[in-house]
Amino acid sequence: MDQLAALRALRKVVELGSFTAAAEALGLSHTAISRQIAQLESKLGAQLLNRTTRRFALTEAGKQYYEACKQILDALDEADRAVGDHQARPAGTLRINAPMAFGTLELAEWLPDFLAHYPELQMDLVCNDRIVDLIEDGFDVALRLTRELPDSTLIAKRLATSEVLVVASPAYLARHGTPQTPQDLLAHNCMTYTQVLRPQDWTFIDADGVAQTIAVRGTLQANTGIALRTAALQGLGIATTASFIVHEDLKAGRLVKLLPAYGLKPRELYALYPHNRHLSPKVRAFVDYAAAIYRERRWDTQ
Template sequence: MKANKLFSSSQSQSNLLDGIAVFVQVVQSKSFVNAAEKMQHSTSYISKEVSKLETRLGVRLLHRTTRTLSLTSEGEVYYQQCQQIIEDALQVENSLCGRQQIPQGRLKLSCPIGIGVSRIRPILAEFMAKYPKIMLDIDLNDHKVDLIADGFDIVIRAAMQLEDSSLISRRFMNSTSLTLASPEYLTQYGLPKHPNELVAHQMISYRNLKTPETWQYTAQNGQVTQTHVTSRVSCNNSEMMISLCLAGQGIIRMPLFNLREEVATGKLVPLFEDFMPINIGVYLVYPSRKNMPAKVKCFIDFIVDKLGDS
């Protein structure tokens, strides 16, 4: 019987490989008893698996006597093919295990523009030099992406608090959100001394927030003030917001990690400093800790080492 006929069964693929490993082990062990010991199953289980395999194929694979075990001609052909299948499967598994251990392959990352430009960009060359087999696919975008649906390995997110999720998140950096205006703006429109006064000002809001026009502040005594502002500009890009604010076109509220020297040099002036600081966490978000690819693990470790607690 030709080998290709042995694989022409109309059985569904769901049980295509059933019994193959058992059959190969029986042949290599030269007995059902020895195969059962090596596979840690009972002899009856091993015998039943081979019998089910023969029934499915419609051929006898083994000649059995009380003392000897030998292959039929069909069994010989089938054994050679199955042995190759198992060797190929082991090679694939070993290759994958190797890939898990060696950081390599394409790493797809999503990161907000501000964090990417100000924090990730300065250390990226060092990461690439350290892991030359990793190919980076970086999406700098202030829009919230779907990590799983969009096929990302890691997403960096900044938030006061992340939404509940089945994803794993690791907080590696903290920042403070400031309300800011340029000196030119304050000269023209006046200095607001309380958040409630923002309703009379030119506001530039970040559109990607759930409630972009509700700005909340907490006084030192714990009293909460929610100010509902009217945006002259609603924008989903922090760089654009900073640029407009520097040009005196409005007031922004922005995490400090998006700013370089604008506050330190006085180009932007913090407002409401007598209120409690608004803390922002920066997180690495990824699908699972289990069976984490080496490329993902080394990136997480690198970012935490370079930027952790900054």
């Protein structure tokens, strides 16, 4: 027996005052309605309706059960409406994971405007440079800046490309000279980013597509590009860094882009989120908003 269907049948019979009217309202036959209520009475071991050939009346047990039945069905209907409303607009808490530098320098710039568009959203932003498990750690979306994504069941939406640049301060270059080729870096203090597989190996590609890898050395390594940027600004040495971190410094002349004839493989910005049949409005809103933000180049260095 489908007890929920039987509860709905009982309610309709009582409210409409007729088995026939209840059957029409529910799109069932008179016989089906009668059978559902009879099965309900059998399950409960109590008679709910006193029936005659022309009318019926609730028994004392039936009155109590009918009142409880109404509360149950009303609560279920309210729950259905709540879920429907929740699915119709972005609401609740959105948990985002992002790299430390990107979350600090980029997301902090446009998240206030995003939240102003969706006042029923609350944001939980966690910034770190370790790879998190979205499902296990309870994140809705992760942003990744990477040269290569590992195989995953997650959906990956590419949002933008960030160049990787070799930079130094004018003061450092005045003291130590400006490298003209990747090989010249061997004579310089090169600061390395440790969140890559081989931090000391910098691979350059020239205009002909020929790659060469230089094993650099230096006095500072760090797991965040912000620390390397700050050290470079203070003249400690040469660093490789993403363009989103230093584009303003380059335009202002606080840092200088080195080896312009050689390129480093860029990093791609992705939004990653679980593959759900029904994508929640809060995730869709965030990913769509981020895609609109990065549709145009934000990190020009000229």
